[in-house]
Amino acid sequence: MNVRTLCLVLLATLLLAAAPATFAQQQGRGNFDPAQARERMEARMKEQLGVSDDEWKVLQPKVEKVMTAQRDARAGGFGFGGGGRRGGANGGGGGADNQPQSAVAKAQADLRTTLENQSASAQDINAKLTALREARAKAKGELEAAQKELKEVLTARQEAVFVSMGMLE
Numbered sequence: 064m065n066v067r068t069l070c071l072v073l074l075a076t077l078l079l080a081a082a083p084a085t086f087a088q089q090q091g092r093g094n095f096d097p098a099q100a101r102e103r104m105e106a107r108m109k110e111q112l113g114v115s116d117d118e119w120k121v122l123q124p125k126v127e128k129v130m131t132a133q134r135d136a137r138a139g140g141f142g143f144g145g146g147g148r149r150g151g152a153n154g155g156g157g158g159a160d161n162q163p164q165s166a167v168a169k170a171q172a173d174l175r176t177t178l179e180n181q182s183a184s185a186q187d188i189n190a191k192l193t194a195l196r197e198a199r200a201k202a203k204g205e206l207e208a209a210q211k212e213l214k215e216v217l218t219a220r221q222e223a224v225f226v227s228m229g230m231l232e
Contacts, residue, residue: 108228112221125213129230132206136199138168167202170195 108126109119164172174191177183210231214222225231 111224111228114221121216122213125209125216126230128209129206129213132202132209133230135165135167136202136206138165138171138202165202166198167195170198 105119105123109116112119112122114122170191174188174195177187177191213225214231217225222231
């Protein structure tokens with residue numbers, strides 16, 4: 064084996080040995096700072112929208128309202144395969160531990176609890192199902208209202224950016 068090949072093998076070995084630790088640090092929740100992540104997301108959003116700090120002050124509360132409404136409308140939408148339980152007691156479905164449980168997440172959890180009870184009556188199941196559907200309909204209405212409010216202050220380009228981000232239809 065020549066020196067060049069030996070060096071390449073040694074370098075590859077070192078990189079492979081360091082990769083799991085680096086990956087674990089990046090993926091681990093111990094180093095995750097939600098405030099920093101939010102700041103980075105807002106900075107990227109401001110850049111994509113091409114807005115000044117003053118313009119962002121007008122947009123930011125409306126954007127946050129849409130994001131909250133989207134999270135609340137999605138809550139509990141992960142099904143019964145265990146994914147819907149990720150939020151734990153907060154059950155927001157987004158993994159945000161400091162977020163209060165939305166009405167949809169609570170209704171989803173109530174239905175799941177009822178279904179886990181093998182002796183639950185059809186009446187109990189239907190009541191929980193109706194409550195979930197009503198919570199979802201209300202959340203959808205709140206999302207549509209928040210999206211409409213945001214769209215009213217956007218330029219065509221900004222609206223297109225939000226559509227491409229999935230925040231607007």
